[in-house]
Amino acid sequence: MSPSPSDSAAPQAGAPLRLTVVGNPENRRTTLFHDAARRAGHPPPRVLAWRDVLTGAGYPFAPGEFVRIDSPGENAEVDRLLRGTDEPTRVEGTARWHRRFTGALRELTAAARHAGAVTSADPEEVAVLFDKRLCHARLSAAQVPVPMALPGPVVGWGSLRERLRTADMCRAFVKPAHGSSASGVVALSVAGPGRVKATTSVETTPDGHLHNSLRVRDYTSEREVAALIDALAPDGVHVERWLxxxxxxxxxxxxxxxxxxxxxxxxxxxxxxxxxxxxxxxxxxxxxxxxxxxxxxxxxxxxxxxxxxxxxxxxxxxxxxxxxxxxxxxxxxxxxxxxxxxxxxxxxxxxxxxxxxxxxxxxxxxxxxxxxxxxxxxxxxxxxxxxxxxxx
Structure with missing residues (x-):
């Protein structure tokens, strides 16, 4: 957690908590937390909407308050503010999303700390958690078991295919570095020249854009797979062995x-x-x-x-x-x-x-x-x- 106020500001066990949720008011995450607080006998949490945070509404925090940072997902307006597109199913734009989200989170956390409130998450840790490359490196450095990963950036299909061959990695997961909920994830098999299969929920539209869908599909044409990887690469991808x-x-x-x-x-x-x-x-x-x-x-x-x-x-x-x-x-x-x-x-x-x-x-x-x-x-x-x- 972020630095806490003095013990005198902290409630005793069983005492009502002063709670704020930074989330999307209509989201079931916010509702479920609200219901849990009610069952535990706490006052209803105040909800600070992500759309207000991202449009500069300010941060009215108080000493001893606990600020729960929740997901900004599942809200089209918030996604537009973070990703910069009016198409909520678009896969591209995750690098911009990460930059804007972590920037807003740093500002929000600084305001909470200044007021003597405590947040549920450290912004620098969240920044790592939403970068699969950095997260994998941190886990590996701590000797947490993780799959082998390719080091360095992936610039496109041609270089990726060669690097997979050099690493003797015929099956790999290609993951958008800043993605979540399997958005843009590709389970890739490379069996030899012209023999590839990419399993993913990504749908490629005729204009070449990538969109999430609820249907998992296979791409078996190397031309299609190349276009998919080339479209994902600019936002950054993490590639690890498919175990x-x-x-x-x-x-x-x-x-x-x-x-x-x-x-x-x-x-x-x-x-x-x-x-x-x-x-x-x-x-x-x-x-x-x-x-x-x-x-x-x-x-x-x-x-x-x-x-x-x-x-x-x-x-x-x-x-x-x-x-x-x-x-x-x-x-x-x-x-x-x-x-x-x-x-x-x-x-x-x-x-x-x-x-x-x-x-x-x-x-x-x-x-x-x-x-x-x-x-x-x-x-x-x-x-x-x-x-x-x-x-x-």
């Missing part, structure tokens, strides 16, 4: 683990017949107990997954909550981190794992319970190994 994931029910599987104040509290299995498991692209929630049994059959424990998620979250100590995507490799024996998401807590109706203190609580209620400690400046990571002791 074979474990499966559940014949579908590729991974984990989304929510880490709150350093502790993994919620986990869900996501499965898909596509390489991308995002639920809006046809993914579905899998069976966590079945995944745990598969891990235990190899001599491992679910706590190995949770510890890996916490190891990744520890690279961002100033951010109250992150969602970590853990990839179980074929056989459920090893795990690697695919993504760390600044706004990865949208898992409606999911309650906390046993032994975490979040039993019966959704991700928003769990964060609310952690806020008094954050306000008092006493946030510390739990000791390693506590999952096994807690029986998870």
């Amino acid at each position: 074979p994931k474990a499966s559940q029910g014949g579908r590729a599987a991974d984990f989304r683990v929510v880490v709150v104040a350093g502790r993994a509290t919620h986990a869900v299995v996501r499965t898909s017949r596509h390489p991308m498991t995002n639920l809006h692209l046809g993914g579905a929630r899998g069976d966590l107990a079945e995944a745990e049994a598969a891990i235990e059959a190899t001599g491992g424990r679910l706590s190995d997954v949770l510890d890996t998620a916490e190891q990744a979250a520890a690279c961002f100590p100033g951010t109250l909550c992150v969602g970590v995507d853990i990839l179980p490799l074929t056989g459920w024996r090893r795990f690697t981190v695919g993504e760390v998401n600044a706004f990865g807590d949208l898992l409606p109706r999911l309650t906390g794992l046993p032994g975490t203190g979040a039993e019966g609580l959704d991700t928003y209620a769990t964060q609310l319970a952690a806020i008094p400690t954050a306000l008092a400046g006493r946030h510390t990571r739990p000791a390693a190994g506590r999952h096994a002791e807690a029986g998870t």
Whole structure:
């Protein structure tokens, strides 16, 4: 978290919290947090709309206030302000989006700190979280398991194909550096001259522009694949080895683990017949107990997954909550981190794992319970190994 006010300004445990949400008022993230605050007996959070922040409305913060920074997504006007286009489905423009969003977040956080308020996220950490190249480098430097990635910039299809050949990487994920929700992500296979396949939710329009869709499709013409990569490259892309994931029910599987104040509290299995498991692209929630049994059959424990998620979250100590995507490799024996998401807590109706203190609580209620400690400046990571002791 950002520097907190003195302990005298921090509420005691159980006392009502003064809360502000910086988000999109109509968004279900804002609504779910509002509902969690009401259930916990706190006054309704004040909502500061992203569109107002981005148009210079000012920042009326107060000492001891907790300011939740939420996603600016799913709002066409906000997207236009950040991306500079009136086409909300457009994939291009992510570099401009990142520059404008992080700039606004830095200004907002500075105003909150000046007023003695505490924010849920550090702006410099969010800037890294929304740059997959920087995030991957930070995780790797901390010895968090991550897929091998190509170093340096990608300028287009021709150079990418040659670099993949040199790296002996015939299958790769090409990800827009500043993308989210699988926007623009390409699962790429290169089998030889003229033999390529790009699996993606991107639709290329006749004018050559890229648009997100809800249908995952395959491009098998090298001309089409080249045009796709060439269109993504100017905004920056991150390229990493496509690792074979474990499966559940014949579908590729991974984990989304929510880490709150350093502790993994919620986990869900996501499965898909596509390489991308995002639920809006046809993914579905899998069976966590079945995944745990598969891990235990190899001599491992679910706590190995949770510890890996916490190891990744520890690279961002100033951010109250992150969602970590853990990839179980074929056989459920090893795990690697695919993504760390600044706004990865949208898992409606999911309650906390046993032994975490979040039993019966959704991700928003769990964060609310952690806020008094954050306000008092006493946030510390739990000791390693506590999952096994807690029986998870």
